[in-house]
Amino acid sequence: KNEVEQSPQNLTAQEGEFITINCSYSVGISALHWLQQHPGGGIVSLFMLSSGKKKHGRLIATINIQEKHSSLHITASHPRDSAVYICAVYSGGGADGLTFGKGTHLIIQP
Amino acid sequence: KAGVTQTPRYLIKTRGQQVTLSCSPISGHRSVSWYQQTPGQGLQFLFEYFSETQRNKGNFPGRFSGRQFSNSRSEMNVSTLELGDSALYLCASREGTSGGNEQFFGPGTRLTVL
Numbered sequence: 670k671n672e673v674e675q676s677p678q679n680l681t682a683q684e685g686e687f688i689t690i691n692c693s694y695s696v697g698i699s700a701l702h703w704l705q706q707h708p709g710g711g712i713v714s715l716f717m718l719s720s721g722k723k724k725h726g727r728l729i730a731t732i733n734i735q736e737k738h739s740s741l742h743i744t745a746s747h748p749r750d751s752a753v754y755i756c757a758v759y760s761g762g763g764a765d766g767l768t769f770g771k772g773t774h775l776i777i778q779p
Numbered sequence: 780k781a782g783v784t785q786t787p788r789y790l791i792k793t794r795g796q797q798v799t800l801s802c803s804p805i806s807g808h809r810s811v812s813w814y815q816q817t818p819g820q821g822l823q824f825l826f827e828y829f830s831e832t833q834r835n836k837g838n839f840p841g842r843f844s845g846r847q848f849s850n851s852r853s854e855m856n857v858s859t860l861e862l863g864d865s866a867l868y869l870c871a872s873r874e875g876t877s878g879g880n881e882q883f884f885g886p887g888t889r890l891t892v893l
Contacts, residue, residue: 698878699877699878699879700878700879702881702882704884710816710867710869710886710887710889711884711886711887712869712871712884712887713884714881714882714883714884717881717882719878719879755822757822759878766812766814766824766825766826766827766835766837767812767814767822767824767882768824769821769822769823770821771821772821
């Protein structure tokens, strides 16, 4: 069973700061999701990646398959980025369900 | 395309009752997965259906069951509800079941068991 660890668990930062959230997993994967969850519960998929780096607006996600590690970066953070960020992985070729980290609760103060 | 929809959005039941939740996937998506989210355990995989067949099941008791219809819509059922079943239940759809298929989540059904 894959173990997914995220750090930090909680992060409070000032508007404009560069944010990094880390995710490590224990077993080889076929893909990794970064998800965003706002109060109220809805989950949005930010990225799905299996190698390298992806960028969307102010968000950047990287993955190092050999080190079993991924990072999510937010540049020029804004209060609307305040949310829970969750790392989730597919093991078993993708046929198994997602295994989730416990999430990082991010607060960006104006 | 319309996103993943779930009904109802909120539900209150009492212990011992049963409940059925519904999920309509994105058009063209044949896979539907169900997840439970609680403050203590976080997000956990319940099961996935593809082409009306259960593909995989998480570590949940038999009180949790599901099915998928020919139009890919899915339902999950929880029988003999317990207080600990209070949770946000999320479904997600994807085109297929390989690791390259991204999942798209619905808004969730918040179940409260009294």
